[in-house]
Amino acid sequence: MQKFTFYNPTRIYFGKNAIDNLATELGKFGNNILLAYGGGSIIKGGLYDIVKAICGRCGKTVYEVSGIMPNPRTEKVYEGIEICKKHDVDLILAVGGGSVIDCVKAMAAGAKTDKDFWQTFYRNKEKCEAATPIGVILTLPATGSEMNSGSVVTKWDENLKTDYTDDCLYPHFSILDPTYTYTLPANQIIYGAVDTLAHAFEQYFSAPDDDNPSDYLAEAVILNVISNVEKALACPTDYEARSNLMWDSTMALNRVIGCGKRQDWNSHMIEHALSGFYDIPHGAGLAIVFPNWMRYVRHLCLGRFVRFAERIWGVNPKGKTDDEIALEGIQAVQDYFRSIGAPTTLTEVGIPAERIEEIAAKVELTEGGYQPLTQKDVVEILKAAV
Ligand code: NZQ
Numbered sequence: 001m002q003k004f005t006f007y008n009p010t011r012i013y014f015g016k017n018a019i020d021n022l023a024t025e026l027g028k029f030g031n032n033i034l035l036a037y038g039g040g041s042i043i044k045g046g047l048y049d050i051v052k053a054i055c056g057r058c059g060k061t062v063y064e065v066s067g068i069m070p071n072p073r074t075e076k077v078y079e080g081i082e083i084c085k086k087h088d089v090d091l092i093l094a095v096g097g098g099s100v101i102d103c104v105k106a107m108a109a110g111a112k113t114d115k116d117f118w119q120t121f122y123r124n125k126e127k128c129e130a131a132t133p134i135g136v137i138l139t140l141p142a143t144g145s146e147m148n149s150g151s152v153v154t155k156w157d158e159n160l161k162t163d164y165t166d167d168c169l170y171p172h173f174s175i176l177d178p179t180y181t182y183t184l185p186a187n188q189i190i191y192g193a194v195d196t197l198a199h200a201f202e203q204y205f206s207a208p209d210d211d212n213p214s215d216y217l218a219e220a221v222i223l224n225v226i227s228n229v230e231k232a233l234a235c236p237t238d239y240e241a242r243s244n245l246m247w248d249s250t251m252a253l254n255r256v257i258g259c260g261k262r263q264d265w266n267s268h269m270i271e272h273a274l275s276g277f278y279d280i281p282h283g284a285g286l287a288i289v290f291p292n293w294m295r296y297v298r299h300l301c302l303g304r305f306v307r308f309a310e311r312i313w314g315v316n317p318k319g320k321t322d323d324e325i326a327l328e329g330i331q332a333v334q335d336y337f338r339s340i341g342a343p344t345t346l347t348e349v350g351i352p353a354e355r356i357e358e359i360a361a362k363v364e365l366t367e368g369g370y371q372p373l374t375q376k377d378v379v380e381i382l383k384a385a386v
């Protein structure tokens with residue numbers, strides 16, 4: 001394994017009625033709470049009333065920022081920052097999925113500086129010296145944002161969706177009650193599962209391919225997601241399936257399975273550019289990009305793709321070349337995404353081939369898990385996805 005430093009301060013409360021711990025957590029912070037949520041699912045599902053009641057019993061003053069949209073935008077962040085500064089907010093409580101949590105992280109960073117949050121943190125990637133504390137009540141298993149320090153925000157007028165990571169942005173606590181996910185529409189279950197798988201892939205397909213626990217942990221997450229998605233889709237109140245998917249998604253991006261690995265993340269960068277132009281769900285974009293990225297880079301790590309095909313998809317290697325085995329495994333990923341109802345082509349989400357060059361120019365490429373990609377490589381990957 002490569003050398004690494006691991007740090008994660010987020011306290012997790014997992015399981016039915018985990019919300020019983022909210023009052024204790026609120027007791028650790030001052031009086032002023034900013035309750036942040038999305039377009040109304042928490043109101044419909046009843047969670048809003050529960051949270052408000054607990055805050056009331058704890059004697060808290062609650063301010064609100066609502067209507068946080070999927071692929072959260074800078075305007076919402078400024079709204080939250082203003083409330084935090086005006087009311088001297090002591091804790092921002094994010095109730096929702098990754099978009100609400102990410103937006104709250106940006107608010108938390110911006111609330112403690114006079115500088116512009118977007119330019120300072122998301123563009124210049126300057127260190128965040130202080131942030132308003134964050135608490136999370138998770139309603140959608142997907143991003144892992146409930147137990148990591150990353151945040152992704154979009155500046156829509158520039159078609160730029162970009163991320164920022166800082167230790168200040170780990171939630172102090174996250175409440176993970178799988179029953180809160182019973183109300184998810186099927187497409188969000190699917191996108192969440194694809195995102196979880198994609199996080200495992202980003203870490204798994206990267207050097208070193210030595211014998212290491214991180215890769216076995218990634219395989220466990222991948223296999224567990226695959227064996228639970230259809231159960232959750234068939235029976236929304238299947239607690240076991242919901243709890244597995246919830247912990248899988250947290251594990252896939254709380255940095256544990258990336259320990260000792262270089263990690264790739266270029267498929268994510270490509271997806272962020274797609275969402276930055278077309279506002280598509282993150283999981284939908286990943287289902288389109290990932291199999292095509294895999295085919296494009298497979299020669300860099302053929303042995304890894306052979307292991308993946310055999311261990312995850314049960315590909316029988318007999319009489320086949322390594323490349324044939326690898327390609328069969330990659331095809332299995334794409335077939336699987338299609339079978340659960342995820343889009344696998346740009347056409348399906350309304351992205352025309354003519355925009356590919358423009359989109360590729362916006363991709364913020366990483367060093368890659370094995371070797372860097374160029375913008376020209378991105379164009380080829382996206383062309384294959386039409
Ligand atoms: O807005 P509401 O009404 O709450 O509805 C939401 C939203 O429309 C709905 N929803 C959430 N929980 C629900 C529910 N509907 C019914 N019942 C529930 N229990 O689901 C819709 C999508 O929510 P969103 O938060 O956008 O989804 P997700 O959790 O997939 O977050 C996606 C965002 O996270 C970023 C993505 O790029 C995207 O912007 N990511 C964040 C990461 C991180 N911080 O580490 C890593 C990821 O790779 C990703 O980039």
Ligand code: ZN
Pocket residue numbers: 143195198199268282
């Ligand atoms: Zn993701």
